[in-house]
Amino acid sequence: MSDKSFIDNLISQMTLEEKAAQMVQIPVSAVGMEESLKWAEMGAGSFLNVFGDDIKELQKAAMEKSRLKIPAIFGTDAVRGHAENKDATIFPSSLTMAATWDRDLLRQVAAATAAEVATDGLHWDFAPLFCLARDPRWGRTGETFGEDKYLAGELGAAQVRGYQGDDLSADDTVLACAKHYIAYGEATGARDSYDTEVTFRKIRDEFLSPFRKAIEAGCGSFMTAYGSIDGTPLTANKKALRDILRDELGFDGIVVTDWDTVNYLVVRQKVCKDINEASRAAASAGNDIIMCTSAFYDAVIEEVREGRLEEKILDDAVRHILSVKLKMKLWDKPIKKGIPGSIGCKAHLELAKKAAENSVIMLKNDGVLPISFNKKIRKIAVIGPNANDIRAQYGDWTYFTHPLPGVKKEPARPYVTLLEGVRAQTEGSGIKVEYAYGCAVNRPDYHRETKDIGAFIDMCYEINEHGTDNYKQMPFINEAASLARESDLVILALGDNYTQAGEYTDRADLDLSGMQEALVRIISGFKVPIITVLIATKPLAIPDVVKRSDAVVCAFNGGMFGGEAVAEVLFGKKNPEGRLPISFPVMTGQVPVYYNQLPGWHEGRYVDCPKEPLFVFGEGLSYTWYEYSGLKFDAGTKTVTVTVANTGDMKGTETVQIYINDKVSSIMTADKNLAGFEKVELEPGESREVSIRLDDEAFEVTLPDETRVIEHGEFDIMAGHSSRDEDLIKITVVL
Numbered sequence: 176m177s178d179k180s181f182i183d184n185l186i187s188q189m190t191l192e193e194k195a196a197q198m199v200q201i202p203v204s205a206v207g208m209e210e211s212l213k214w215a216e217m218g219a220g221s222f223l224n225v226f227g228d229d230i231k232e233l234q235k236a237a238m239e240k241s242r243l244k245i246p247a248i249f250g251t252d253a254v255r256g257h258a259e260n261k262d263a264t265i266f267p268s269s270l271t272m273a274a275t276w277d278r279d280l281l282r283q284v285a286a287a288t289a290a291e292v293a294t295d296g297l298h299w300d301f302a303p304l305f306c307l308a309r310d311p312r313w314g315r316t317g318e319t320f321g322e323d324k325y326l327a328g329e330l331g332a333a334q335v336r337g338y339q340g341d342d343l344s345a346d347d348t349v350l351a352c353a354k355h356y357i358a359y360g361e362a363t364g365a366r367d368s369y370d371t372e373v374t375f376r377k378i379r380d381e382f383l384s385p386f387r388k389a390i391e392a393g394c395g396s397f398m399t400a401y402g403s404i405d406g407t408p409l410t411a412n413k414k415a416l417r418d419i420l421r422d423e424l425g426f427d428g429i430v431v432t433d434w435d436t437v438n439y440l441v442v443r444q445k446v447c448k449d450i451n452e453a454s455r456a457a458a459s460a461g462n463d464i465i466m467c468t469s470a471f472y473d474a475v476i477e478e479v480r481e482g483r484l485e486e487k488i489l490d491d492a493v494r495h496i497l498s499v500k501l502k503m504k505l506w507d508k509p510i511k512k513g514i515p516g517s518i519g520c521k522a523h524l525e526l527a528k529k530a531a532e533n534s535v536i537m538l539k540n541d542g543v544l545p546i547s548f549n550k551k552i553r554k555i556a557v558i559g560p561n562a563n564d565i566r567a568q569y570g571d572w573t574y575f576t577h578p579l580p581g582v583k584k585e586p587a588r589p590y591v592t593l594l595e596g597v598r599a600q601t602e603g604s605g606i607k608v609e610y611a612y613g614c615a616v617n618r619p620d621y622h623r624e625t626k627d628i629g630a631f632i633d634m635c636y637e638i639n640e641h642g643t644d645n646y647k648q649m650p651f652i653n654e655a656a657s658l659a660r661e662s663d664l665v666i667l668a669l670g671d672n673y674t675q676a677g678e679y680t681d682r683a684d685l686d687l688s689g690m691q692e693a694l695v696r697i698i699s700g701f702k703v704p705i706i707t708v709l710i711a712t713k714p715l716a717i718p719d720v721v722k723r724s725d726a727v728v729c730a731f732n733g734g735m736f737g738g739e740a741v742a743e744v745l746f747g748k749k750n751p752e753g754r755l756p757i758s759f760p761v762m763t764g765q766v767p768v769y770y771n772q773l774p775g776w777h778e779g780r781y782v783d784c785p786k787e788p789l790f791v792f793g794e795g796l797s798y799t800w801y802e803y804s805g806l807k808f809d810a811g812t813k814t815v816t817v818t819v820a821n822t823g824d825m826k827g828t829e830t831v832q833i834y835i836n837d838k839v840s841s842i843m844t845a846d847k848n849l850a851g852f853e854k855v856e857l858e859p860g861e862s863r864e865v866s867i868r869l870d871d872e873a874f875e876v877t878l879p880d881e882t883r884v885i886e887h888g889e890f891d892i893m894a895g896h897s898s899r900d901e902d903l904i905k906i907t908v909v910l
């Protein structure tokens with residue numbers, strides 16, 4: 176029997192109740208196994224937040240006790256490795272890995288993740304995120320691949336290929352999920368799940384591009400975003416889901432809502448008067464699986480019975496679900512086998528280490544790096560709240576923040592913090608390494624006052640007097656200051672932590688929180704060289720720290736081996752090759768600072784803030800130097816060719832970046848947009864010609880009627896080391 180007749184035949188046997196059940200996804204950890212088992216017997220199509228033996232029990236119930244014996248599909252969030260399981264490999268966060276600009280590395284990381292997820296019996300991973308983070312106040316910035324549509328699309332598509340492999344039914348592959356569709360990161364004020372005031376023209380111009388690549392890569396599922404576009408929630412957005420995603424882009428996989436969003440149509444977004452209306456809206460708009468809102472079941476049945484919703488809409492949704500289940504051969508292989516022994520295995524740990532190493536970004540170096548083992552350095556002070564805190568090093572979406580049911584939130588080896596990494600690098604060298612905590616990261620309530628040292632001292636008295644839990648900070652700062660004063664070098668680990676990022680956790684202020692700024696000011700008074708390492712979920716506004724530091728290295732959230740990777744860069748064991756996937760503001764009010772903004776702003780700056788961001792997209796230093804020459808463009812094949820030379824004396828890996836500018840267009844376009852990139856490893860003195868073929872999309876604009884065209888005329892083609900003008904060479908071509 177063909178797949179189509181198998182599915183038609185099954186749908187023809189399904190009752191209305193069975194179709195509605197197939198569309199429901201049950202959160203097992205929230206409702207418990209007893210209730211989940213009842214749903215499995217009723218024919219629920221899907222479950223999440225469950226693993227191991229519970230999956231087996233639920234699948235058994237679905238396949239033995241439900242009338243039609245349709246297997247269920249089990250999903251999880253493994254966005255940076257299967258990190259909700261404490262035994263699994265914890266890779267760097269997506270933003271961190273984006274700094275590698277390495278498609279194949281991200282594919283490998285996704286493939287390793289898939290094997291581990293499948294080994295826990297799960298079929299479906301709600302990853303990757305194709306949202307752009309163009310306003311770093313957004314709590315979920317660290318889950319993205321940064322601010323640029325091309326980079327996000329390329330890296331996300333590579334991960335889709337890694338998760339799904341060539342065969343969705345293989346033991347070690349899982350179904351990927353492109354989320355959150357669409358423009359979720361662009362919410363007004365960077366408010367998570369809030370309204371997004373963009374037009375569909377803009378959506379097609381910017382935010383659709385990565386999702387198109389998800390479809391090209393064969394991504395089997397999409398998740399709708401929590402938010403709304405110009406007042407219409409995505410959960411009920413027929414134009415986004417049916418007209419564009421299905422009809423135009425031809426997506427034929429599963430569309431799943433986000434967590435309880437059908438209910439939110441009633442209680443939060445208030446566009447539906449009750450759950451019946453909301454269920455009708457969600458089904459009509461084109462959602463196939465309804466995450467968590469189990470009241471959808473009764474409501475949608477009633478809507479069809481009362482003639483307010485056509486049963487055909489449910490048939491279509493069920494067809495999408497069954498087709499994916501068939502591709503996964505769930506009837507023959509109801510439980511994913513995975514690869515026994517692959518969870519946290521040696522090969523995956525090595526991959527996690529490589530991902531961490533290649534994502535370290537050196538942003539400033541006044542000559543103090545790499546640290547040399549000379550007689551001048553006898554004692555190194557490692558100071559700061561994030562130097563020896565694995566939770567801060569991990570960031571969001573691990574077993575600390577989102578444990579699988581039954582998983583404890585206790586640190587589980589193997590991992591290497593920065594302090595441990597520095598100790599390992601100096602072992603046997605005679606250099607003494609000492610550590611001081613300094614201050615806490617997370618004192619948002621005291622944050623304002625700490626900007627001024629005088630006020631800070633006052634506050635310390637106040638803290639002592641009122642006996643708050645934080646009274647120890649003053650002695651901690653004193654201890655750190657004494658250690659710094661008597662050391663030859665200070666490595667300062669600052670940043671944010673997981674309590675300041677994630678869903679529901681947007682920030683109004685991107686400055687360092689707590690007393691970290693004060694700590695830097697005090698320590699920089701001793702004239703001891705300072706290397707600052709930023710361990711953070713996202714860009715922070717740290718101009719003063721940069722000024723007071725001799726070197727700055729951005730590690731973001733490097734996962735298990737983040738600390739080891741940074742230490743290798745600091746001591747010159749590894750030539751840094753990370754490039755920023757996102758720009759850093761000088762101050763929060765400078766946001767947005769993404770590199771490809773539209774031209775036309777009077778003066779192009781705020782009067783009370785520098786013009787340039789602190790660090791820009793694509794930036795990242797190396798211990799060697801690269802020079803570009805011979806830029807050419809072949810208009811026929813749309814291929815850019817450029818020669819890049821390593822002119823320093825250390826082997827290095829350069830990321831060749833190609834930007835283009837449509838010089839005059841009928842609708843405004845950015846002065847530069849990333850259109851291609853390639854990594855190239857070069858020995859000292861070596862030069863290589865690199866050819867990069869550009870997509871047609873790079874030359875297109877979206878017109879007010881939402882059509883996309885290439886407007887013929889002049890284009891600037893730029894190639895170089897970062898998105899900064901001074902790092903790029905340029906030619907003008909006519910298309």
Ligand code: NOJ
Binds near residue numbers: 433
């Ligand atoms: C809500 C989040 O927005 C989404 O990314 C995630 O996949 C679901 N919850 C399921 O946990």
